[in-house]
Amino acid sequence: MVPHLTTSLTGPLHEIERLVLAQRAGIEGWFRAQWQEHVVPFYTSVDLRNSGFKLAPVDTNLFPGGFNNLNPEFLPLCVHAAMSALQRICPDTSRFLLVPENHTRNLHYLQNVAVLRRILEGAGFTVRIGSLIPDLAGPVEVETAAGEKLTLEPLQRRGNRVGVEGFDPCAVLLNNDLSGGIPAVLRGIEQPVVPPLVAGWSTRRKSHHFHVYDRVAEGFAKLIGIDPWVVNPAFSQCGKVNFTEKEGEDCLAANVEFVLGEIREKYAQYGITEPPFCIVKADAGTYGMGIMTVKSVDDVRNLNRKTRNKMSVIKEGQPVHEVIIQEGVYTFESVDGAVAEPVIYMVDQFVVGGFYRVHTERGIDENLNSPGAQYAPLAFETNCHTPDCGGKPGDPPNRFYTYGVIARLANLAAAVEVEELVERESALEVRAANA
């Protein structure tokens, strides 16, 4: 169950939504069983695309940075969900360390940090903010977009524990995606780090996530009796690409051809007449950098210098060598005439809110996570508390329930993915110890 939210779509429900609504009890029971086997991530946000004929996650963020874009009315939901999660992580003490991104000039991001702090405080924790900013000599006060004050303090390592001056936390909440690598100050500490360090972009890969998602979608599709493709974008990957040096072009072309072929086949099967497209993006990337829309093999042959430069480097100057070629999913949603896609936020196993990412300068076949994007919080939809709401298809709340289900599938995939990353790391550590 998710809160009832408004959606921008008002047309009739697609088959998938009808099936999901009809099998709600079975689906929730299935999720309950899954969460007994897997550790749910502390928080996740999922970008969805709804093309009417397909509703699928296209990106799963384990360090969500847009809590400031949620409807403020969702705060109690966030707090309850955080209480559930933190009961497992910190049963005995009440001190939490929040480690944010370093970019202190993004005042909206800082507001996200302020909201996260408020959620943790609401759950009954004393929160301090430990910064990874190099050479931070002492506490620094910064002001967020909403005018709130945050004190960033230098991280201090004491033996196997990390904290800030005079503050020994029970756990560390990472809101830094570690694009620049795992910092030494956090390695090998005895406090729990959530998400685990290996979930950062120095070790995580989108392709790994979507490989796991393949299995999750398969199981879910079987449960409700649908073609898994309807909730799962096709994808492929290339491991050795260098856009600057024009290396790996053949691999890219072959995989673009492969993914476009898969889409063509499905479009033919379902009588869909829109032209297929893929999204090529950095396999370890984030922040909407290193992303391009591709409609034919020619689009990746002979890239011009500008595109090659755009694709070659992502956040914190990391070079791109691995890419994922993902089926593009049209978005047929719009807010005030601008192209929109829903972003769903989860804390623990609960959907706690979401917003529309809206872009006035982008098309329905383009990545919207780029400069100029705006955010429209999803609102509570309260009209489903009257008798006529018993699951009438086409009701905005019902549509949003389906969004929550698909986002939770991606959350489940993230859980398994992180488990596998942690296992792999343990195996490497054992091997290193034995070497």
Add this chain to the structure above:
Amino acid sequence: MVPHLTTSLTGPLHEIERLVLAQRAGIEGWFRAQWQEHVVPFYTSVDLRNSGFKLAPVDTNLFPGGFNNLNPEFLPLCVHAAMSALQRICPDTSRFLLVPENHTRNLHYLQNVAVLRRILEGAGFTVRIGSLIPDLAGPVEVETAAGEKLTLEPLQRRGNRVGVEGFDPCAVLLNNDLSGGIPAVLRGIEQPVVPPLVAGWSTRRKSHHFHVYDRVAEGFAKLIGIDPWVVNPAFSQCGKVNFTEKEGEDCLAANVEFVLGEIREKYAQYGITEPPFCIVKADAGTYGMGIMTVKSVDDVRNLNRKTRNKMSVIKEGQPVHEVIIQEGVYTFESVDGAVAEPVIYMVDQFVVGGFYRVHTERGIDENLNSPGAQYAPLAFETNCHTPDCGGKPGDPPNRFYTYGVIARLANLAAAVEVEELVERESALEVRAANA
């Protein structure tokens, strides 16, 4: 943490509220530790009285019947909390049986049942309603105050399991307080019953609850450094009273004198000039029946026939033989000029909403749970998402946080109380088996 709710009080915070707000992290940590030791009730509602100098629970209901009076916007909170609870109770299956009260003519109560069903359905369960109405031959459709349809079905016992026609639930949720005793059809079944059958009014006693609450309040008061009296109403009890036969009057008089004496002492200590009063009520009672306000011993000597009749019988015609004499707590809250008291609803360990019980015909020293009471849902208070809300005393949301804390103390007492009832029953069963 509780959702931010509006309160009718706008005056300055009393000392207790200031102390609670200042020690939020410590209090939440304390609750976390308590909930690791005790099983939280599935749901509870708590009547509070706030006199400014005292904020205390006066009644704790383990079968709350006013979910229909909550703000509809609270539904997602209820659903999340129910998901938390039901994960423990029914991890594997998705079928739930709801057993309501028998009074089908109270359409508002039926609406409460409809909302409860919606919460369970929202948490992903298939819900059927099993009725204890005697001689119910088959399914009966009833309509609630809001015009929703409910199908009441006769309970069916099959071996050690209970269900309704063609439906074998994983568990039974009681919303029937068992004032008339524990029905044979529910005895000894293998499915979990929540709350346990012994939590019904045939075995439960208010005085037992408040004995346990004494210990909880003691621990809490020590934690935050207050006099436990500030959150705990004094009380005493009489075990052999018969109002019709004028038996037990001496016991009643002596205990009224005792409780009034306790209050007088405390009022003197704190310089409170209002006249002390007590509330005499059935120890196993509910529904606001069998309740009287007493300001002196004379009030319980020579009761007139009308009062004796009123006090002698409660719900379902059960005679009153045991009474609790509880310190009366003035309510200084009012809604639209009428006397009001807050009622706080909890599901699992979470505060999920509340309402004001408002009575235009009652005074500040009277029980408001009586015919003519009205209900004003507490609203979300969203103004605490701006920077100026960092705990400014006197803010309505902060006041409501304190209400949530005190209500959760009563919830904790209820948890321990139910544990003790279950233990006592097991001991009796063992003794019976050995006899």
